[in-house]
Amino acid sequence: MTDGARRSxxxxxTVSGLSRAARTAVVWAKRFCRWLSILVIDGVFLSYVFVMxxxxxxxVASGAGSYLPISGGLVVLLAIAAAVVWGAFGTSxxxxxxxxxxxxxxxxxxxxxxxxxxxxxxxxxxxxGRPVPEPSRPQPSKTQAPAKIPWYRTLWGWSIVLxxxxxxxxxxxxxxxxxxxxxxSFPDAAKILRRLVRPDTTIFAEVVRLTIITVFMxxxxxxxxxxxxxxxxxxxxxxxxxGPIGRPVYFVVRALSSMxxxxxxxxxxIVFVIWVRPGPFPGMLALFVCSIxxxxxxxxxxxxxxxxxxxxxxxxxxxxxxxxxxxxxxxxIINPYLSFTLYRCDINVRMGxxxxxxxxxxxxxxxxxxxxxxxxxxxxxxxxxxxAVVWSIxxxxxxxxxxxx
Amino acid sequence: MSRRFRLPKDRLAALAADWDLLILLSYCVxxxxxxxxxxxxxxxPSYQVPFPGYAYGLTVAxxxxxxxxxxxxxxxxxxxxxxxxxxxxxGHPLGLARRVGHVATDFxxxxxxxxxxxxxxxxxxxxxxxFYGLASRTGIGLLxxxxxxxxxxxYAVLGQTVGLVAALSVVSAGCWWVAxxxxxxxxxxxxxxTPWVDRAVGSAVCRPADxxxxxRPRRWWQTxxxxxxxxxxxxxxxxxxxxxxxxxxxxxxxxxxxxxFWRRLVSPDFQYFTAPxxxxxxxxxxxxxxxxxxxxxxxxxxxxxxxxxxxxxxxxxxxKSRWGWGVYTLVRAxxxxxxxxxxxxxxxxxxxxxxxxxxxxxxxxxxxTIxxxxxxxxxxxxxxxxxxxxxxxxxxxxxxxxxxxxVMPQIIPPFLAFTLYRWDINVRMAxxxxxxxxxxxxxxxxxxKNELLYEKVGAVIxxxxxxxxxxxxxxxxxxxxxx
Numbered sequence: 084m085t086d087g088a089r090r091s092x093x094x095x096x097t098v099s100g101l102s103r104a105a106r107t108a109v110v111w112a113k114r115f116c117r118w119l120s121i122l123v124i125d126g127v128f129l130s131y132v133f134v135m136x137x138x139x140x141x142x143v144a145s146g147a148g149s150y151l152p153i154s155g156g157l158v159v160l161l162a163i164a165a166a167v168v169w170g171a172f173g174t175s176x177x178x179x180x181x182x183x184x185x186x187x188x189x190x191x192x193x194x195x196x197x198x199x200x201x202x203x204x205x206x207x208x209x210x211x212g213r214p215v216p217e218p219s220r221p222q223p224s225k226t227q228a229p230a231k232i233p234w235y236r237t238l239w240g241w242s243i244v245l246x247x248x249x250x251x252x253x254x255x256x257x258x259x260x261x262x263x264x265x266x267x268s269f270p271d272a273a274k275i276l277r278r279l280v281r282p283d284t285t286i287f288a289e290v291v292r293l294t295i296i297t298v299f300m301x302x303x304x305x306x307x308x309x310x311x312x313x314x315x316x317x318x319x320x321x322x323x324x325x326g327p328i329g330r331p332v333y334f335v336v337r338a339l340s341s342m343x344x345x346x347x348x349x350x351x352x353i354v355f356v357i358w359v360r361p362g363p364f365p366g367m368l369a370l371f372v373c374s375i376x377x378x379x380x381x382x383x384x385x386x387x388x389x390x391x392x393x394x395x396x397x398x399x400x401x402x403x404x405x406x407x408x409x410x411x412x413x414x415x416i417i418n419p420y421l422s423f424t425l426y427r428c429d430i431n432v433r434m435g436x437x438x439x440x441x442x443x444x445x446x447x448x449x450x451x452x453x454x455x456x457x458x459x460x461x462x463x464x465x466x467x468x469x470x471a472v473v474w475s476i477x478x479x480x481x482x483x484x485x486x487x488x
Numbered sequence: 489m490s491r492r493f494r495l496p497k498d499r500l501a502a503l504a505a506d507w508d509l510l511i512l513l514s515y516c517v518x519x520x521x522x523x524x525x526x527x528x529x530x531x532x533p534s535y536q537v538p539f540p541g542y543a544y545g546l547t548v549a550x551x552x553x554x555x556x557x558x559x560x561x562x563x564x565x566x567x568x569x570x571x572x573x574x575x576x577x578x579g580h581p582l583g584l585a586r587r588v589g590h591v592a593t594d595f596x597x598x599x600x601x602x603x604x605x606x607x608x609x610x611x612x613x614x615x616x617x618x619f620y621g622l623a624s625r626t627g628i629g630l631l632x633x634x635x636x637x638x639x640x641x642x643y644a645v646l647g648q649t650v651g652l653v654a655a656l657s658v659v660s661a662g663c664w665w666v667a668x669x670x671x672x673x674x675x676x677x678x679x680x681x682t683p684w685v686d687r688a689v690g691s692a693v694c695r696p697a698d699x700x701x702x703x704r705p706r707r708w709w710q711t712x713x714x715x716x717x718x719x720x721x722x723x724x725x726x727x728x729x730x731x732x733x734x735x736x737x738x739x740x741x742x743x744x745x746x747x748x749f750w751r752r753l754v755s756p757d758f759q760y761f762t763a764p765x766x767x768x769x770x771x772x773x774x775x776x777x778x779x780x781x782x783x784x785x786x787x788x789x790x791x792x793x794x795x796x797x798x799x800x801x802x803x804x805x806x807x808k809s810r811w812g813w814g815v816y817t818l819v820r821a822x823x824x825x826x827x828x829x830x831x832x833x834x835x836x837x838x839x840x841x842x843x844x845x846x847x848x849x850x851x852x853x854x855x856x857t858i859x860x861x862x863x864x865x866x867x868x869x870x871x872x873x874x875x876x877x878x879x880x881x882x883x884x885x886x887x888x889x890x891x892x893x894x895v896m897p898q899i900i901p902p903f904l905a906f907t908l909y910r911w912d913i914n915v916r917m918a919x920x921x922x923x924x925x926x927x928x929x930x931x932x933x934x935x936x937k938n939e940l941l942y943e944k945v946g947a948v949i950x951x952x953x954x955x956x957x958x959x960x961x962x963x964x965x966x967x968x969x970x971x
């Protein structure tokens with residue numbers, strides 16, 4: 084900043100405090116990034132439509148199809164070329180998506196030209212000499228479209244329709260959806276349903292015992308996860324972790340928690356079944372790990388949205404860090420924390436019923452055992468217990484959460 | 489008698505909660521007695537201490553009485569939960585002597601009601617027994633034989649229980665009604681006073697905020713509900729650790745012996761990402777594409793059904809007639825039952841029906857999506873602003889116009905957000921549904937796990953993580969923009 088003293092007032096009000104050249108560079112870099120993302124989205128969109136369309140076409144025509152009838156490199160090149168042309172000369176899907184996600188309309192050169200044309204047309208009368216009052220004729224701003232064109236008269240509208248049709252066709256083909264198979268299986272379904280409505284009461288005691296184990300699995304995993312998640316939530320809150328140590332810790336905690344959450348409890352249960360032998364313990368551990376990740380995320384988001392006022396007030400009157408924590412942060416977060424914990428407990432019991440199907444203990448283990456040998460009377464007894472427990476815990480937790488918030 | 493009979497819902501809920509908590513506690517006690525007996529005597533692990541049969545019935549009854557005592561003599565967890573306290577009617581906490589009087593009156597009135605009910609019930613019960621005995625001996629009767637009924641052997645048990653409960657509740661409700669009318673005639677009471685118990689003692693039930701505090705309020709650990717919560721948590725953790733066979737020792741001991749597993753898991757092998765696996769005849773890429781399309785198909789189909797159903801499941805949309813109410817209850821019950829059964833279980837069922845594969849997975853996710861989305865949608869419809877609807881109705885709009893211009897604009901953005909959220913969840917579930925034969929990437933996971941190919945399991949887990957994380961992120965961003 085060599086000309087700091089001679090900075091114009093216009094430059095001074097910018098927060099960044101950069102020189103004019105640097106600001107221009109930033110503007111151009113932003114423009115380039117936007118152009119690039121539009122190009123990438125258009126390219127992906129076009130190649131997706133092409134690949135899926137050709138896949139569906141070959142599958143329908145010849146019965147067996149591959150995704151790429153021509154070389155992959157060629158598809159990418161063609162898609163990039165088409166995307167460049169589309170983005171430059173029309174309103175492409177990419178422009179629409181970027182405008183939607185950023186919330187700001189994208190100015191395009193082609194539209195700029197059209198705008199100028201329209202403006203000259205509209206402003207003709209003013210030039211001749213009939214002055215029009217300013218408020219009644221607002222000037223079209225640089226970023227605003229001159230007129231709203233209905234979507235069915237645009238290229239992007241129809242390409243999205245085409246994309247939807249292709250997607251639906253591809254989904255039908257790929258997932259082999261065939262409702263005639265379902266209709267043909269009605270006799271079997273009726274047979275199974277007839278057996279399902281006669282629950283076998285002889286296994287009632289066993290079912291109750293395993294259901295209690297399932298409930299305890301959910302309770303235990305939640306209770307044990309609370310302290311760990313509370314500690315992690317303070318490390319994973321953006322407003323509480325500052326400085327050279329805090330920020331990396333924040334990123335590590337957040338990344339780990341989102342990674343763990345991406346893996347379903349069932350997969351965790353399988354991992355833990357390999358680790359410790361099958362039984363309720365690995366199921367509980369799986370729920371425990373998922374609860375930590377989920378609760379840490381929910382808790383830390385709550386911490387990020389607290390009101391900083393009370394904390395500042397207590398700091399200002401000379402409160403210690405512990406006092407700030409106890410008197411300003413805890414009262415703000417205790418109710419949401421309890422509510423999240425109840426919600427998680429509800430989910431844990433729900434997941435606990437299926438986690439047994441992969442060896443995690445509880446009612447799921449019995450259910451899977453009877454499903455394997457098609458003993459539908461026993462299956463229906465297990466299902467009745469599952470529905471009763473999940474329903475009641477769901478209702479209870481919803482009621483309590485409604486009271487807490 | 490102009491006032492309608494109103495069920496004291498919050499107090500009943502509080503009683504149920506207290507009773508359940510005490511039953512839970514007594515279950516833990518039974519469990520611990522069994523556990524300690526097994527630990528100290530040389531018996532087989534499945535040995536059960538032979539309590540007499542009536543002990544369980546006695547426990548249930550005793551916990552009920554204990555719950556009532558607790559509610560009357562202190563602040564129980566249930567009362568704390570629904571936000572009620574017992575006061576003396578002048579805004580002060582109730583003294584101990586009057587609390588004892590309160591509970592005594594409660595028990596006496598309950599005993600009188602029960603006695604009256606028993607007296608009224610005795611003649612018809614005797615008649616019915618006689619008639620039933622005659623019918624069963626002679627084989628002539630109006631009741632059809634058991635196998636005719638779909639419930640089979642449950643018929644007899646169910647019939648007797650339902651009959652007994654129904655008769656008892658009808659008769660005792662009648663007695664209560666009469667006593668209540670008498671009571672109101674004798675003592676015109678204040679707000680928050682139950683018919684005779686509070687009026688006899690002079691107490692009242694109110695919210696804690698209405699209570700004038702005398703001195704320093706007690707800390708939570710000095711109250712009965714606080715102490716009880718602590719006790720419950722401690723016992724639940726202890727019994728929970730025993731039932732779930734919690735042992736850190738196993739975890740640590742087995743960690744070293746599963747070292748090979750971890751080593752292979754963290755060195756993923758992406759060999760079959762684009763090259764087809766000879767055993768499964770497909771690539772992992774195709775597997776994950778199939779998973780995504782499965783979730784897409786299930787979500788789309790689910791939305792098509794959940795949308796109309798949600799209007800039938802919204803309280804403010806169905807008519808106030810008996811039919812409307814029936815439809816509402818049915819749809820709501822379907823939503824709740826459908827949500828209770830995880831798609832993981834349904835996939836097995838549909839696998840048996842239509843053959844294991846992607847279609848079974850789609851169907852399982854589809855049914856679960858209808859129920860889950862239907863519930864979210866209908867709750868959204870219930871919470872709309874009635875203003876626009878009334879305005880359009882008032883200006884003579886037809887039902888369709890009310891829906892189109894009064895309801896739709898309010899619900900479309902949240903519906904879109906819910907649908908995206910549901911798609912996100914469906915992707916998550918579709919990744920694992922293949923484990924029980926639902927197609928998609930889960931099929932690979934299950935196969936590699938069973939063949940002990942842990943490098944490939946690691947690759948599958950990484951693919952699942954990346955896809956689920958990306959879906960989560962994208963759906964989160966788009967939902968932020970919509971709402």
